[in-house]
Amino acid sequence: MTVTETLAFSDEAMKKYEWLLSRYPTRKAALLPTLRIAESEFGELGVPQMKYVADLMEIPPATVFGVVTFYTHYRRAGVGKYHLQVCSTLSCALRGSGDVVSRVTERLGIGVGETSDCGLFTLSKVECLGSCDTAPVIQCNDDYHEGLSLEDVDALIEQLRQEAGKGGA
């Protein structure tokens, strides 16, 4: 696998990984947090990245794949720079999450599960984010944007576009 060979944790990531191993009695227990390191090192968890983690931890690749795909929050391959995850569970739905999804769809011209042509945005509907008192809520990458009006949604998209234009994170 030539692709895998080119992937490697940085020294800093490797230190974090070794620290993780010291926190658990088994190596496998460090898998979920190690996938987080891989996510931030490589930007996404596609097959080559999963294979790298499998080799590093001496865990069968199928097991790593099974774990990554069981959970919804890992950053899978092909997701845009900004992953707009609109909470759609009951409390958010009661306070207009459906309109938030429609607004994002309108503004970006993408449907749920799609990525914009520019590669900047992916739109997902997700289940309860545990922020029901500030519904409706979008989680964009790591950050919560809470109590959103439709104007707030527009402003968020605009802000992210500008941030991307400046080459920021």
Place this chain on the structure above:
Amino acid sequence: MSFRKIFTPYIHEDKCHSLKFYRSNGGYEQARKALNDWQPDDLIETVKAANLRGRGGAGFPTGVKWGFVPKQSDKPKYLAVNADESEPGTFKDRLIMEKNPHLLLEGIIICCKAVGIHHAYIYIRGEFVFGANRLQNAIDRAYSEGILGENCLGSDFKLDVTVHRGAGAYICGEETGMLTSIEGDRGQPKLKPPFPAVEGLFGCPTVVNNVETLANLPYILEIGAEEYRKIGPENSPGPKLFCVSGHVEKPGVFELPMGVSLRTLIDEHAGGVWKGRKLKAVIPGGSSAHVLTADECDVAMDIESLAAAGTMLGSAGVIVMDETTCMVDALLNIMRFYHHESCGQCTPCREGTGWLEKIAHRIAVGGGRMEDLDLVTEVCDRMVGKTICALADAAAFPAESIVKKFREDFVAAIENGGSPAWVKRHPANTGGAAAHV
């Protein structure tokens, strides 16, 4: 004794999460006493006497749970702190972790001393990145100040605490699913027995406690079991965080004595139903609870009273729905959640949640049949109590109660070609067209 807030008295202060702030208000004094002055058995007996009951949802007596862990064990023992907080309508543990993380750590120290545990894992849901960072910072500070580590607070007690982030799976809030997830696997629950107290994390005796449960411990030591039991009803006493969301003027987390009336909670604390509308339905304890009608809301928010009312306190996640809510749409939303979150191990759950979602969907989009209403009940009967964990029950309880108590909404949707929202969007649809989706 007047009611004193213990989780949230300072949450509006800027630095309320800092160690300095926490210590300036007496923080870690109870942990210090627990470590240096208390015998483990006395701690367990005190928590039993206080009748602290788990705040995660099941309401199991905490001291009794600790008592199940073998005293003599050649294996290490673990504490797994359930901070997965994934029950829809629940957002209380997040508040503790973000605003008062040292309170949780102090509770963890007390629990670990009582049970003889030297490593605690905090399983926090993956989405709570801010909370996880805040918790990690608090832990780092606690290590550097000698609160955690080799000699906790000047004692000879060693304690490590590790934050373990989840990655987006409701099922990891189920205790055995959570343990499996910490072990590095897909978070699928396991059959009990063996119970975690005997054979849990890494095959070792393990205590699993919710964040809010642990955050009660310093206060119990401070005021004593007898005084603690006087707060709220004796059978489920203590201060409690209630989450109110949905159609209210002021959604939020409210710290009140256990046993506050549901109607008072909604009308006074959460500002009442929004926009001057009438109340239609309330889910009192997270979306897994049986729904209550507007007429059933004069009930005390405690474990026994809600059980007597045919529902549950659960995670105290109160979801309020106003008169404009179509309960067919509400059911569809809830069933979509459980179908999505079913781990897929047990057929009654994997298939049952899917069936319930499909039935709710076809009724909502104009393809429903009258016999679907009985079919929901039949499917629920085949799910409850027939699976490894309680997720199937958690889907069936709202399903059967919503259909039973709001039957008229379902009949109307079947007769009118769909739910009001669907009909409004598809005026030409006379019903049945979308039956096969």
